[in-house]
Amino acid sequence: MGRMEPKGFEISRRAFLKATAAGVGILSLGHELLDFGTWARGQADSPVVRIPTLCNGCGNRCAIFAYVKNGRLWKIEGNPEANGNLGVICPKGHGYLHELYNPSRLKGPLKRVGDRFEPISWDQAYKEIAQKINLILMENGPQSIFWVNYPQPNHLYALRLMHALGSPHYFTHGSTCYTARNAGWVYTVGELPSNDLSDSRYIMIIGRNPAGGIDLGQMKRIVEAKAKGAKLVVVDPRHSETAILADEWLPIKPGTDLALLLAMIHVMVKEGLYDKRFVMERAVGFEQLEDEMVNYPPEWAERICEIPAKTIFKITREMAQARPQALIHRGYHGAFGAQYLNSFQTARAAAIANSLLGNINRKGGIYFPKTAQLGELQPKHPAPELPKVGKADGTGVPGRYPLGSYGDGIAHAIPELALRGELKAGFVYHHNPLRTNPNPKRVIAGYKKLDLLVVIDTVLSETASIAHYVLPESFYLERDEAVDTKHSGKRAQVSIQQQVVKPMYDTRPGTQIIIELARHLGVGRYFNFDIEEANRLRLKPLGVTLEELKAKGILFVGKEWKEGFDKLQTPSGKVEIYSKTLEQLGFPAIPRWEDPFVSPDPNDPHSFRLLHGKQAIHTHSMTANQPVLMALSHRYDMIRLWMNQERGERLGLKDGDWVQIKSMVGEGRIRVRLTQGIHPSCVWLPSGYGIFSKHLKTAYDIGLSYNDFLPTYFDPTVGHVMASEIIVKVSKA
C-alpha cells in the first residue's frame, strides 16, 4: 500500500502562528501544556497544522513535516522529497522532539557565581562577555579565542564571527569523528564521495553501520538494491544491525581492515580483475601499486585479519564480476573515520580498491554528489579579512599535522592548547566536548583553565555545567535557521529549518545569538543582516525564493547527476594511487600495512580492545536524557557491554553480570551481553551513555562512555583521535 497524505488537516501556517501568538499563549499556559494528560484528552479532534522543517536529532538534518495540535507539537513525518531520508524518520527523530517539553531545558541565560549559576539578562550577559573578550583580545591577541561546534546550518556565521575577531580558531568535532576517512579520500580522488547504493549490484560495507548510526537514505537504498538482487557483505567485528541484512557477515579482527583491503587489491592486480582501461586513463601510480601489493596475498591477510583467504578470493572475484556496479562503502566513523593509527591508509586503500573496480562516478559505484551552490553575503555584507595567523593545532602545517583538516581543526587539542595558555576564551555551541572528547579528566582541566567559557546549548550539558556563561538556544522546533545544503545527492537540494512553535522560554535562535554577540564585540559591521536577509542572499543564485522554500521545506535545484569521469580535484587530476604529495611529506605514497597502535594481550584472558558504536535510538551525548528514548534503552536492556560468549565464560561471567572495565586512563562498571556475535578479541560499548552532568536527571550516571577509557592521542598524519586504540582489562565486578 502506497503512502497517503491525511486529508483535511491543513490550516495555514500564518493563521496558526497568529493564533498561538495571541497573548503569548504558550508561556502563560505553560503548566497546562506541560501536563501531557490534560493536553492529550483535549487534543482528540482539534485542527492540525503541518509545517515542513528539518529534524535536529542528529547531523543528518532529515526533512520532516511537524504536526501541531492545540499549540502543542504532536508528531513528525518524513518528507518524501528529501535525498537524505526519502520520507522516513528514525526513532531519534521521533523521540528527540519531546525535548521541547523536557523540564531539564534551559529557560534563560545563566552566569556562574562561585560554584552555582544565577539568572542574568541577555543584554547584561552580552555586555559582560564582550568586556571579558575585549580584555583577553588586548592582552593575548585574537588567536587566543576559539569557537567549537557540532556544525549547524549557521556554522558559516560562526566562522565569520571568528574571522571578524581575527581568530583562525573555528573548530568542528571532526577530529573525533571522520577526519582520517576524509583525508584518505581527498588525497586519492580529491574529495569525499557518496555511494550509489540503489543501483549497485555488490555492496561491501566496512565498519559503517547505517542501521545503528542511522542513515535513512542509505538504508532505503540498500533495501532497494537488495530487492533488485544486489549482494551485501558487511565487514564488522560485531554483528551490527546492518549485518542483519547482509548476505555475508565477515567478523574481522578489529584494526585490521587495511590488511583485508590490501589483499583484495592484491587479488585484483594479480588476477587482472581490475578495470584496465580506467586505471590506464584515469589513475596514476599503478606500477608502484603492483610492486607494493606483491607483499599482501590473501594467505598473509588471513593471518592478520582472520578472514579466511578463500573468502577474500571469493569476495574479490565476485566484486570484479559485478564491476563497475560494485562498491566498497566510503565509510564514516566506524573502522576508519578516526579509529586507528592505520585509518588514513585504510581510507586510501578503500578509495584505491574502488578505483580498481572502475566505479568512480559510475552508476552503482562511488559518485560525486551534486551540492547546491549557495550565494554569498558579500559584496553587500563584506566578509572580514582572513586571519593572519595559522591554527595552533597545526592542521595543514608540514611537520605537524599536514594532512589534518584546517577547516575542522583538531578540536580535541583544545584542552592542551588551553593548558598551555594558547587559548584563553572559547565559545562552545551545540557540542559537548566534556562528554564527547577522550579522557574527560584532561578535557575538564583544559576547559576549566580558560579565562572565559561561553556555552550555547538547550540544556546544562557537562560542558555547560562548567561554563562562565550559558546562553540558552531555542529548541530546533522553535527557531528559523540558515538555509542548508545537507541533502546533496543525485540532484542538488536546498532545505530549511523553520519555526514550528513559539519559544517556550527566554531562549534565542543560535544565528541571532551569533549576530548579537558580534554586535556587542564591536564587529557588528560584518553582521548588518538578519537571518531572513541572509537566507534570501544565499538562495538568490538558485532561482528559488525563501517563500517557496518555506512552503516545501526542501527543493531540488540544479542539474541531475550523470555518470562520467571529469578531471578530479587532485594535483594530477586523476586517481592518485601513488601520491606525490604524500611522498614529499614523508608518508607512504602507496598504502602499506601498518599495525594498529595498540593490541590486546593474547595471553591475558582479561585483555580486550574496546570498540564503540551507535545504537539507533541515541545521538552522541544529546539524547540519553530524553525519557522517551531512555525508556527503550532500559526496556530492551541495551546499556550493556557486548562480549564474546566464550571469552566471557572464561572470566566466569554469565549474561547480564556486572563487570569492571579498566584502561590506562579510566575505569567503570557495566553489565555484559554475552553473545556469539562479536570477535573474541574485543568488547563493544554502545555510545551515547555515561552522562555525568547532574542536571540531566534521566541520563545521569547510567552506562559508560568509551571516552572514559580513551587516552589522549593525535594520529601523526591527520591528528585524529584514534578512538579504538583502547586496551581494557575486564573482570567480574
Add this chain to the structure above:
Amino acid sequence: MARYGMVIDETKCVGCHACRVACHNQNNLDEKEAYNHLEEREYGSFPNYTREFMPVQCQHCDNPPCVKVCPTGASHKRKDGVVLVDKDRCIGCKYCIAACPYNVRIIKKEGYIEKCRFCIEFVEKGGTPACVTTCMTGVRMFGDLDDPNSEISKLIIKHKLKQFKAELNTKPRIYYRKG
C-alpha cells in the same frame, strides 16, 4: 468494504524501534507505554552467527480470545477487521490481557486497557499506520486482506506467509515473512 491486515517482513527488521516511537507520538502514549515491541533472537555460533528482530503488536485476530473473555463487550471486533477496546465500557478487569497469547495489551493509567488500533482513526482519514510509514527498511505493509489484488494479499500468496502462533486458531490478520 476494506478489511484491514498487515504483512511484517521480519527479514528486513534491523531493530531500530522507529515503529515504537512513531506509534508513541501518533497515539500520544506515555514514556513506558507501547503498542508494539521487538523480540530479538540469536542463531549459530561465532563466526557463523546471525540474529533477527520480530516486531509484535495486536494481531487483530479474526477469532480474538480477548473479545471472547471480555465481560462488558469493551474488546470488540469491527467489520473492517480491526479489534478495538471501547475505553468507556472497559472496567479494567484484565481478562483480555490474560487471554491474549501475544502480550501486546497495556493498562493505561486511567485504568482501561489499550493496544494497537491499526491507527484506525488516522486510516479512516486517508492516513497509513505510523509504524508502517516511518520504517526505513519497509518491514510493515498495511492493506486490504479481502482484496486479492492488494499488495499484501499478493505477498501472502507468493511467499506462503504464515501467522504468528497460527496453531492457536486465533486467526490473526497479520502475516509474517521469516528468514
